[in-house]
Amino acid sequence: MQQLFSVYTKMTTTSTQVMLQYRLTNLFWLLGMVFEPLIYLVMWRTVASQQGGSVAGYSIASLTGYYIAWTLVRQWNIALTPFGFEQRVRQGQLTPLLLRPLHPFHYDLADFIALRIVGTLYWIPIGVGLVWFLHPQLSGDPLVIGLFCVSLVLSFLMRFVLVYALGMAVFWTTRVSALFNLYFAVETILSGRLVPQALLPAWTQTIANFLPFRWSFGFPIEIIIGKLSLSQILTGIGIQCAWGLGAAVVFGWLWRAGIKRYSAVGA
Amino acid sequence: MRRAVSLAWHYFRLAVMNELQYRMNFFIQLLESAIALVTALVVLALVYSHTDTLGGWNRYELQALLGVYTVLMAVIRVSMQPNIDRLIGDIHQGNFDFVLTKPMDAQWQVSIREVRVWQLIDVVAGLLIMGDAVWRLGRQISLWQAGLFGVTLLLGIAILYAVWMLIGCIAFWAIRIDNVFELFDNVASAGRLPVTIYPGWMRIILTYIVPMAFAVTVPAEVITARVDLATVGVQAVVALGFLGLLRVVWRWSLTQYSGASA
Structure with a gap:
């Protein structure tokens, strides 16, 4: 356990240093990421102001808060996509990774933790700027902020394992891009990335509660803009843990079954 | 001029023949286009x-705009992005030498070499949802208006x-400029809404740097009958201005190329 921890620290430190080299690239990437929610924000603000200042319980200030928090949560939602994994299997890049002493999952996770650290560092000035100029409604309660941070990290871990497990489909067929795109399209709509969940039709909201998407995206945002009660927050954090652990179990099972089918291309 | 056009035609024919080998990709692309289209229409219905x-546009007017946007983004994926990706690769590996030594304008060559034929499905899809929107709006489209739409789309x-x-x-x-393209893609996605709303x-x-205002909004304004000829004139001037600027920058860029293999 202690050895695993030290591997993680070393890997994360190295990756962080590597990523900090490309300052301009990182900046462009982050700017692009901030532009997307701005479009949604403009759209829903226009709707809200046409409806007399609020839509489905969201005032203009809370919509603004929603999409500012969005930019941070989006940062923490980045995972190794199945497309990346597909390339590894198709081109045989997975083979050398299998020879390493630890499971490839650990190296990937450490790498992505580093990305989150760098991304958050870059995000801070942009986030502060957005809050300063747009006057959003955000919760100032230290307890809520603390719980937000917990759920933010959990949303990262839970989605990372889920998407990694999805990538295991590649072991059975490499023509899976349509399947993945379908998954991400459903996720875009139900997770709260496109619209706050409260703006969806009621039956869709019920479905979204039983699927993982909402818990890794909309849920932390709703915490920080003060939409949820303490018991709702704690229940949600429990659901996040459940999805994460469930996905980990399924992933372990798929990996063991899939790796037997893997015939190293290019070996 | 005739040689330039026939060269483009040959590249296109080659691309078609090449892609017809992979017919399965047609169905995959069809499925993916359908997913993207349904997502966009769901969002529209939600709003x-x-x-x-929304900003003076009713549902079907915005659907028409979405159709125009889909067509233009598809054109980028059919031809522009693959050609530019190849150009970038050629510059880094020195293969750009082979472009320069051929007896045809280099800018023209690098603009026509690649065609992603299956992506044309999105062009059709965009035209379909635009047509559907115009039909639901129940307005008569005169021949003149249709022609003007075609012109503004080409200018876009x-x-x-x-x-x-x-x-x-x-x-x-x-x-490394892949992130620059990603940024521009993100900015361009603002074209899904009429620019006046921002x-x-x-x-x-959106008017001067990534001119989605002229590329997407103007054709959509023509088809929803909310534009005057003056705007179209401005669009033409902007298009010529950007093409002229590109020509100047392209010539200047060529002087920078030293040939990685030389």
């Missing part, structure tokens, strides 16, 4: 379940071509 009009393509190539020219100086500073970006 208009909360309001009747010209504008996007010039902007995308201008970014591509950065490759003559810098090495606050001032965003409108400035």
Whole structure:
């Protein structure tokens, strides 16, 4: 356990240093990421102001808060996509990774933790700027902020394992891009990335509660803009843990079954 | 001139023959286009379940705009992006030498070499949802209006071509520019809404830097009958301006190329 921890620290430190080299690239990437929610924000603000200042319980200030928090949560939602994994299997890049002493999952996770650290560092000035100029409604309660941070990290871990497990489909067929795109399209709509969940039709909201998407995206945002009660927050954090652990179990099972089918291309 | 056109035709024919080998990709692309289209229409339905009009555009007018946007983004993926990706690769590996030594204008060559045929499905899809929207609006489209729409759409393509190539020219100086394209893609996705809806500073970006205002909004305004000829004239001037700027920057960029293999 202690050895695993030290591997993680070393890997994360190295990756962080590597990523900090490309300052301009990182900046462009982050700017692009901030532009997307701005479009949604403009759209829903226009709707809200046409409806007399609020839509489905969201005032203009809370919509603004929603999409500012969005930019941070989006940062923490980045995972190794199945497309990346597909390339590894198709081109045989997975083979050398299998020879390493630890499971490839650990190296990937450490790498992505580093990305989150760098991304958050870059995000801070942009986030502060957005809050300063747009006057959003955000919760100032230290307890809520603390719980937000917990759920933010959990949303990262839970989605990372889920998407990694999805990538295991590649072991059975490499023509899976349509399947993945379908998954991400459903996720875009139900997770709260496109619209706050409260703006969806009621039956869709019920479905979204039983699927993982909402818990890794909309849920932390709703915490920080003060939409949820303490018991709702704690229940949600429990659901996040459940999805994460469930996905980990399924992933372990798929990996063991899939790796037997893997015939190293290019070996 | 005739040789230039026939060269483009040959490249296109080659691309078609090449892609016809992979027919399965057609169905995959069909499925993916359908997913993207349904997502966009769901969002449209969601927005208009909360309001009747968005910035003065009703549901089917916005659907028409979405159709125009889909067509233009598809044109980028059919031809512009693959050609520019290849140009960047060629510059870095020195293969750009082979372009320069051929007896045809280099800019023309690098603009026609690649065609992603299956992506044309999205062009058709965009035209279909636009046609559906116009039909539901129940307005008569005169021949004159249809012709004007065609002209503004072509001018929109010209504008996007010039902007995308201008970014591509950065490759003559810098090495990693994939994130620049990602940023421009993100900014371009603002074209899904009429530009008039955005606050001032965003409108400035969308008019002068990534001119989605002229590329997408103007054709959509023509088809929803809310535009005067003067705007179309301005669009033409902007298109010619960007193409001229590209020509100047392209010539200047060529002087920077030293040939990685030489």
